[in-house]
Amino acid sequence: MKKRFTPFILTMLVFMASVVSIAQNSPNEVLEFKVVLSFKATSVVFHEYNPVSNDIPMTQLGENTYIAQIGYYPGGYNFNISWNDLEYNHLLHWAGAGNTYSDSIRPSGFFPHGIKSCQIYVNGQLLNNRFTIQNSGNNGLNIAFTLNIDGTIIPNYTFNPHLKIDDRVPVEAHHHAGHTNIYGPPVDKEYLTGWIAVVSDNTTPNNSSVEIDYLRVYGWSNNDWQLISTENYDYFSSPEKGKLYVRYPFFPAGFDGTGPMSGSANSGILTFSPSDERRSVWHLWTPQTYSAHGSFDGYKVVARMRILGEAAAQVGLDFKNLQSTTFELGVSDWYFGHTAEWQEVVFDSRSFGVGLLEGPSAPHGSVRFDWSSANGCISLTFEKMKVGNYSAQVFDAFGRVVLVQEFYLGGANGEFHLPVGDIPDQLLICRLICDGREFRGKVTRKL
Numbered sequence: 001m002k003k004r005f006t007p008f009i010l011t012m013l014v015f016m017a018s019v020v021s022i023a024q025n026s027p028n029e030v031l032e033f034k035v036v037l038s039f040k041a042t043s044v045v046f047h048e049y050n051p052v053s054n055d056i057p058m059t060q061l062g063e064n065t066y067i068a069q070i071g072y073y074p075g076g077y078n079f080n081i082s083w084n085d086l087e088y089n090h091l092l093h094w095a096g097a098g099n100t101y102s103d104s105i106r107p108s109g110f111f112p113h114g115i116k117s118c119q120i121y122v123n124g125q126l127l128n129n130r131f132t133i134q135n136s137g138n139n140g141l142n143i144a145f146t147l148n149i150d151g152t153i154i155p156n157y158t159f160n161p162h163l164k165i166d167d168r169v170p171v172e173a174h175h176h177a178g179h180t181n182i183y184g185p186p187v188d189k190e191y192l193t194g195w196i197a198v199v200s201d202n203t204t205p206n207n208s209s210v211e212i213d214y215l216r217v218y219g220w221s222n223n224d225w226q227l228i229s230t231e232n233y234d235y236f237s238s239p240e241k242g243k244l245y246v247r248y249p250f251f252p253a254g255f256d257g258t259g260p261m262s263g264s265a266n267s268g269i270l271t272f273s274p275s276d277e278r279r280s281v282w283h284l285w286t287p288q289t290y291s292a293h294g295s296f297d298g299y300k301v302v303a304r305m306r307i308l309g310e311a312a313a314q315v316g317l318d319f320k321n322l323q324s325t326t327f328e329l330g331v332s333d334w335y336f337g338h339t340a341e342w343q344e345v346v347f348d349s350r351s352f353g354v355g356l357l358e359g360p361s362a363p364h365g366s367v368r369f370d371w372s373s374a375n376g377c378i379s380l381t382f383e384k385m386k387v388g389n390y391s392a393q394v395f396d397a398f399g400r401v402v403l404v405q406e407f408y409l410g411g412a413n414g415e416f417h418l419p420v421g422d423i424p425d426q427l428l429i430c431r432l433i434c435d436g437r438e439f440r441g442k443v444t445r446k447l
Contacts, residue, residue: 030069031147033079034121035095037064038172038248041083042090046070049142050078050159078133078144078159081120088252093117096132096141098163099175104183107368110134112141112163114171117248125153129167133160169334170199170312172250180330180349185319187293189327192217193318194229194301195285196345199247200274201310207275208309213268213342215286215303217317219296220350226296229289236265242284244277251281274311288320298350299329305345307337315347351429369430369443377417378430378443385412388434392418394443395429409434 033046035058046056046068058066058081081095097116101108114129120143121127132141133156141163146156155162169176185192194217200208214232218225231241238260245257261282263272274282301315316331332347368381378394387409394403403420418430432439 029072031072031077032067032069032121032123033058033081034061034065034067035081036119036121037066037083038117039088040064040086041093042086044081044083047080047082048077049080050076050144072147074147074149076144076146076156076158078142078156080135080140080142081118085249085252088246088249088255091249091252093249094140095120096135096143097171098140100139101179104181105179106182107177107179110138110163111175111177112165113173113176114141114165114167115143116171122153123151127153129165129171130155130162132165133157133162136160166334167203168201168312168336170201170247170250172248173197173199173314173334174250175314175331176334178331178333178347178351180347180351181328184327184329185293186327189319189321189325190290190293191288191320191322192228192291192299193285193288193320194315195283195318196301196303196305196313196315198272198274198282198284198311198313199280200278201312202278204310206310207273208307208311208337209271209273209275210282210308210311210313211306212270212284213304215284215315216301217286217289218300218302219291220298220300221296225300228291228296228299229286231284231286233265233268233270236263236270238263242282244280245283247279247281257283275309291319298348300349301332301347303345304342306340306342307335308340309337312336313345315345317347317349367432367439371420371443375417376421377419380416380418380430380432382409382411382415383413385409386434387412391433393431393433394418394420395431 035044040063044058044066046058048054048056048070051073056068058068060066083093084090085093095115095118098110098112100110112132114132115127119126122145127143127145131143131145133144135142144156144159145153147153194215196215198210212233214230216227217229219228239257242261243257244259244261246252246255258280261272262276263270272282299317301317303313303315305313307313312334314332314334317329319327319329330347330349332345335343335345367385370379389406389408392405392407393401395401403418405418407416409416430443
């Protein structure tokens with residue numbers, strides 16, 4: 001005789017199956033935070049800001065791995081992690097990082113870096129830069145997420161806003177965007193050196209290769225660029241012309257290079273492979289050259305190079321005295337390979353706010369160029385400018401003129417808008433001419 005399942009038995013079976021399913025999918029009773037650091041550290045602390053405020057020393061699991069556990073409560077979490085490096089001056093580092101520029105640095109503002117020098121896991125899920133938010137002090141980033149009832153984790157932007165981060169830029173780098181110090185160079189530092197830093201993209205296992213034709217420094221004088229110093233790579237030797245430096249942490253103060261860099265020069269082209277030393281910065285420079293102050297109104301560093309594969313490059317300009325005390329005038333934006341074509345990587349001190357003397361004792365005027373595709377205008381913000389008629393010219397990344405407009409500036413300070421319409425998202429240079437004098441600058445994009 002066949003057995004029959006009564007409705008009661010069927011109900012119990014369904015109930016038991018649901019209990020088993022809930023048990024299998026129930027979230028952990030604790031949240032485990034694991035951080036894997038890029039270098040040896042001490043005093044690793046988990047800083048919880050929400051849902052409660054708490055500082056928890058993290059427990060070391062391995063050489064560079066630490067964990068902390070807190071209560072499991074679905075909702076919003078806001079935290080950060082700090083540590084002191086063990087080998088490089090015992091400096092304090094934060095997982096969420098960025099730079100704030102003001103006063104003498106142009107352009108000014110906060111530039112986010114992202115989750116820096118570490119990987120962070122929450123219950124095994126790796127967090128990326130989408131989980132960063134600006135901290136309450138507006139001088140760095142925190143990390144925030146929402147823990148759902150089913151245990152999944154998503155970004156949370158309710159505590160503070162999330163700032164857009166260019167993930168192509170090496171997160172450990174000191175400067176993520178180009179800038180210049182408008183108060184330099186100091187009078188006691190008259191020896192200049194142009195440099196280039198190149199790193200492999202360590203988010204991919206792919207190899208990379210770089211070719212450099214030249215690295216040059218120019219000075220702006222008499223309304224033209226004059227060559228000051230150049231490295232043409234007729235030959236290459238390390239450490240004479242370049243060497244490797246610590247990448248994690250990035251160029252720690254007081255520590256020299258880690259060793260010579262490999263490279264070969266043929267027919268004036270230097271070739272090297274950044275992916276051969278992924279934990280190093282490949283750093284090269286021009287010969288140190290004397291430059292009397294007052295000889296030039298601006299400076300430019302240009303590297304003609306080609307990036308094959310995933311790597312990034314940045315150039316800059318340093319001024320030193322005879323004791324090699326360094327003043328960094330500024331750096332460029334980061335440049336990438338993309339099409340593997342030859343390109344110029346450029347730092348131009350005149351691109352971030354350029355001034356010209358109106359007379360022997362008159363102050364400099366300055367102008368900032370900002371562009372937002374939302375309103376289709378370039379905003380020109382003036383300070384201490386000459387009243388009069390101006391001619392504005394806008395150039396695209398290929399040097400082509402995309403706009404010419406005449407206008408009258410009726411006040412020394414203020415703002416003027418140039419309608420440019422729908423211009424592709426690429427580099428723009430704006431030049432203003434008044435009575436034969438010129439202001440020129442890179443247009444800063446407002447997202």
